[in-house]
Amino acid sequence: MSSSERDQVFAEQKSAIADFKFGTEVATVFDDMLIRSVPFYAESQRMLGEIATDFAVPGTNVYDFGCSTGTTMLLLDQQLPPDVKFIGLDNSEAMLAKCEAKLKEQKFSRPYELRYADLNSGVAVENASVAMLILTLQFIRPLNRERLMREIYEGLNENGCLIMVEKVLGEDSMFNRMFIKYYYDFKRRNGYSETEIVQKREALENVLIPYRLEENRELLFRTGYRYVDTFFKWYNFCGIVAVK
Ligand SMILES: C[S@@+](CC[C@H](N)C(=O)[O-])C[C@H]1O[C@@H](n2cnc3c(N)ncnc32)[C@H](O)[C@@H]1O
Numbered sequence: 025m026s027s028s029e030r031d032q033v034f035a036e037q038k039s040a041i042a043d044f045k046f047g048t049e050v051a052t053v054f055d056d057m058l059i060r061s062v063p064f065y066a067e068s069q070r071m072l073g074e075i076a077t078d079f080a081v082p083g084t085n086v087y088d089f090g091c092s093t094g095t096t097m098l099l100l101d102q103q104l105p106p107d108v109k110f111i112g113l114d115n116s117e118a119m120l121a122k123c124e125a126k127l128k129e130q131k132f133s134r135p136y137e138l139r140y141a142d143l144n145s146g147v148a149v150e151n152a153s154v155a156m157l158i159l160t161l162q163f164i165r166p167l168n169r170e171r172l173m174r175e176i177y178e179g180l181n182e183n184g185c186l187i188m189v190e191k192v193l194g195e196d197s198m199f200n201r202m203f204i205k206y207y208y209d210f211k212r213r214n215g216y217s218e219t220e221i222v223q224k225r226e227a228l229e230n231v232l233i234p235y236r237l238e239e240n241r242e243l244l245f246r247t248g249y250r251y252v253d254t255f256f257k258w259y260n261f262c263g264i265v266a267v268k
Pocket residue numbers: 046058089090091092093094095096113114115116119141142143144157158159160163164
């Protein structure tokens with residue numbers, strides 16, 4: 025992961041909280057934000073790397089939907105066969121610019137494309153052996169999730185896999201409250217103040233819409249995947265792998 029400034033986006037008390045945006049301010053500090061806000065981020069990346077290695081097929085494409093600053097692409101670059109092409113998509117120009125700069129800086133040498141794409145309005149996927157939706161489906165409007173999942177599924181080759189990491193709701197409201205409490209404790213341990221926690225929660229309120237793990241599994245089976253399993257779970261975060 026490249027150097028990133030420390031995340032202080034919500035450190036100052038704001039008079040009004042606007043909806044969270046993946047703009048320049050966030051892109052600049054994003055790598056630090058992920059490490060301090062996503063439990064076991066590095067380990068879940070390592071795990072999805074080993075899963076992707078078992079599914080990536082020479083001559084095919086590996087897609088990273090919501091690629092942000094390219095952390096996953098850079099990690100997988102060290103592990104996948106050289107004749108696999110990487111395609112990163114995002115609807116934040118700031119993220120795509122940061123991603124391009126990181127790939128150049130770290131001398132990314134395999135074929136790749138970075139594409140501006142709004143996953144809410146349809147996406148073209150072809151000849152994919154691996155598709156990744158890492159902490160991204162949660163930002164897609166629920167109304168559009170089924171269609172996006174179908175488009176990804178249609179572009180995946182037979183035996184291809186979809187790897188997802190998502191924030192999820194607890195399976196009932198009691199567990200949900202407990203898991204959220206433990207999650208904010210995790211953020212405190214990582215140096216976020218009460219002001220930062222409260223203001224970010226408010227900014228994400230209508231933007232990040234988590235499903236329950238079970239709802240995500242049902243969505244995957246409904247889409248047509250033959251095998252679905254959970255490879256990671258930490259309170260309200262999970263990793264799921266699905267095979268076509
Ligand atoms: C939490 S970040 C993903 C993190 C990244 N996958 C990783 O593991 O490093 C979510 C990303 O999804 C992108 N995103 C959100 N809504 C989107 C949409 N409608 N279309 C495309 N990308 C979107 C954001 O710009 C952001 O870069």
